[in-house]
Amino acid sequence: MDFTILIIIIGLALIFDYINGFHDAANSIATIVATKVLTPFQAVLWAAAFNFVAYFISKYLIGEFKIGNTIAKSVNEHFITLEVILAGLVAAIIWNLLTWKMGIPSSSSHTLLGGFIGAALAHAGAFSAIFDGQQIDVINYVKVIPTFLFIFGAPFIGMIVAYFITVLIMHICKRANPHRAEKWFKKLQLVSSALFSLGHGGNDAQKVMGIIGAAVICYHMNMQDVAYTSLASADRFAHFVDDWYWVPLASFVVIALGTLSGGWKIVKTMGTKITKVTPLEGVAAETAGAITLYVTEHLGIPVSTTHTITGSIIGVGITKRISAVRWGITISLLWAWVLTIPVSALIAMGVYYLLTVFL
Numbered sequence: 001m002d003f004t005i006l007i008i009i010i011g012l013a014l015i016f017d018y019i020n021g022f023h024d025a026a027n028s029i030a031t032i033v034a035t036k037v038l039t040p041f042q043a044v045l046w047a048a049a050f051n052f053v054a055y056f057i058s059k060y061l062i063g064e065f066k067i068g069n070t071i072a073k074s075v076n077e078h079f080i081t082l083e084v085i086l087a088g089l090v091a092a093i094i095w096n097l098l099t100w101k102m103g104i105p106s107s108s109s110h111t112l113l114g115g116f117i118g119a120a121l122a123h124a125g126a127f128s129a130i131f132d133g134q135q136i137d138v139i140n141y142v143k144v145i146p147t148f149l150f151i152f153g154a155p156f157i158g159m160i161v162a163y164f165i166t167v168l169i170m171h172i173c174k175r176a177n178p179h180r181a182e183k184w185f186k187k188l189q190l191v192s193s194a195l196f197s198l199g200h201g202g203n204d205a206q207k208v209m210g211i212i213g214a215a216v217i218c219y220h221m222n223m224q225d226v227a228y229t230s231l232a233s234a235d236r237f238a239h240f241v242d243d244w245y246w247v248p249l250a251s252f253v254v255i256a257l258g259t260l261s262g263g264w265k266i267v268k269t270m271g272t273k274i275t276k277v278t279p280l281e282g283v284a285a286e287t288a289g290a291i292t293l294y295v296t297e298h299l300g301i302p303v304s305t306t307h308t309i310t311g312s313i314i315g316v317g318i319t320k321r322i323s324a325v326r327w328g329i330t331i332s333l334l335w336a337w338v339l340t341i342p343v344s345a346l347i348a349m350g351v352y353y354l355l356t357v358f359l
Contacts, residue, residue: 002222005082005359009215010247012089014254017208019093020108021051021258023100024200024305031282031313032193037186046190047197048260054201055252065248066300067203069237071210072217074113074143075120077233082222083355084123085215088115091348099336106336107304111344112207113147116214118345122352146301151337154292154303155311162288162315169280170319185279192286197259199293200305205251207302212247213240281316288312307337 029043038046058065075084092108092115099106117139124138173181217236220228227243228236241248289305289312296303 001359002082002219005086006215006219009082009086009089010212012086012093013208013212013215014250016089016093016096016108016112016211017205017251017254018258018261019096019100020204020208021048021255022261023096023108024204024259029193031285032189035186035189035279035282037189037279037282043193044260046193047200048256050194050197051201051205051256051259052252054198054205055249057198058202058206059248062202062297064238065206065209065241067297067302068206068209068213068241068248070143070147070300070302071113071116071207072214072237074140074147075116075214076138076140079120079124079138080214080218081123082215082218083359084119084352085116085211085218087119087122087352087355088112088117088348089211090351091115091118091344094347094351095340095344099340106340107151107306108204109207109302109304110147110151110337110340112211113144113302114341114344115348116211117144117341118348119352121345122349146299147303148341150296150301150303151307151341154296155307155314157295158285158288158292158308158311159315159318161291162285162312163319165288166281166284166316166319169284173280182279185283188283189279189286192283192290195290196286196293196305196309199290199297200259201252201255202297203293203303203305205248205255208251208255209241209248210237210302212244212251213237216240216244216247281313281319284316285309285312288315304337 029038029040029047032038032046033040033043037043089112092112095106095111095115096108099111120138217228217240228239231239286309289309292308292312293303293305
């Protein structure tokens, strides 16, 4: 039975990975489509290629998958079961599809984390324990708190970096021929969107790796596999990456295929509704977003590529004037960001209780 559940989890995780790709395709192509540098099809093809290239950078240049490790260890291992992971995944898929349908650029990272935590809390009977005055340490706060903080930290960093990059570029190019400068920035957008797509692939594909890794480790521990039980908890994820070497590759391939499918409703929101974006501003926003993603990946903090690029687009908007940003849309997005983790957690709890009836 455990092996069957493991196979289902891997299948659903890769489905989530695919959904993540087309849900978040807008993040790396919205500005390049809005400025008409590439057609929508050309843009998703460009982004998908660099999503896949990110695998080789993570594997051979960085040499490890820190974000995957963070996701796998966001819940205390004593409360991780295959049923918990399955419920969390189902909840994440439901929320991702719902927000995609409504054209809301929510965070795939946080819905996955919220689902995982919610299902684990349900498994631990956390609410009953609270009413009984007990304390249960289900959540690994060392891993989770930085992720919570970066719900606001990532877009804020993206906004500040984008603001200063835009101001710097405008200062350098203040005497340039406007027509010639625009042609150059359209070419540079190919570079900046590629950089952001690398960050998107490197960040988001690892989250799926982390969930699959948690499931594989749980399965081998249940089977009393000496190769896993003999290792310290901190070393098991690295062993999983080596032992199940096809999982990282598959995660990057599938997210690239998802990006290739595109997410046009969210492209419209990101590319036109927050603020009008020029090629210069597109370069600044994508470069700022890429820098933020690379720094957080180095620190092993899973952040939302959606939040990051949204903050960056706001940053370039406020260089013109505060009113250039459509704050009504921005506030709606902020509510979606805040609600993602708790709503995903509640959905996961419901799914977990249903699974316990049938499994």
